[in-house]
Amino acid sequence: MVGDMTDSKKVLYIGGHGKIGLLTTPKLIEKGHEVHSLVRNPDYKPELEKLGATPVIADITEQSPEDWAKLVDGSDVVVWGAGNGGRGGADLTFAVDRDGAVALVDGMESLGDRAPRLVMISYMGATENEVEDDGGSWYSYVESKKQADNHINASKLSSVILGPGVLTDDSATGITVSDPGSTRDSDVETPRDLVADVIAEIVNEDKVPPHAPLEFYTGDKPVSSIWES
Structure with a gap:
């Protein structure tokens, strides 16, 4: 059953053909x-259109802040689900996961009061993770996500950074939200389906959770528990 259209939001999902994007789109x-x-x-256009989405064709690495401002203007929510994740080498990872995200934030900030809300898919502990600089793919990914997330935190945007645990293809059964400042368990797992549910919950409720970032993994509470302090 389709939701109340009076509460309909225009969502720009960046990286919409990723696994989480393909799960999130039909929920929205x-x-x-x-x-x-x-x-x-x-x-990817036919697959996205079959899900009900409107495809937008653009290369993240080629978008200036001004380009991003034009792309996001008029949206209510922007979800960043893109990521090179080390594929294609360190330079491409920096270009997508760091430079692309930073340019997006700058472009959104330039819109002032018209700026949409930003939902950034990151990972648990991203702003604090430290790895040896070996010039490799993992180092470039860790540094890119750290710098992008910190750039969001330093901005004036209405935003939420999602910090899931190790991603799996399991079905979502419930959620556990990590207490701020608690010791992280690097082995906890988070179904991609659960990440999609959290994104949908944030868009539906039209606000951001009290946790910053919102770190979570599989559990037995309803997704609505993300609003608990």
Whole structure:
């Protein structure tokens, strides 16, 4: 059943052909939201359209802050689900996960009061993780996410950074939200389906959770528990 259209939000999902994006889009469509899915490869258009999304073709590495401002203007929520994740080498990872995200934040800030809310998919402990600089893919990913997340935190945007644990393809059964300042367990798992549920909950409720960042993993509480202090 389609949700109340009076509460419909226009959502720009960056990296919409990723696993989480493909799970999130139908959850948003079902609730009556309008999803625009940004991807680089036009071959993904039929699949995205079948889900109910409007494809937006753009290369993250080529967008200036001004370009991003034009792309996001008019949206209510922007979800960053893109990531090179070390594929294609360190330079490409920095270009996508750091430079692309930073340019997006700068472009959104330039809109002032018209800036949409930003939901950034990151990972648990991203702003504090330290690894040896070996010039490799993992180092470039860790540094890129750290710098991007800290850039968001230093901005004036209405935003929430999502910090899931180790991602799995399991079905979502419930959630556990980490207490701020608690000791992290690097082995906890978070279904991608649960990340999609959390994104949908944030869009539906039109606000941001009290936790910053919102770190979570599989558990037995309802997703609505993310609003508990």
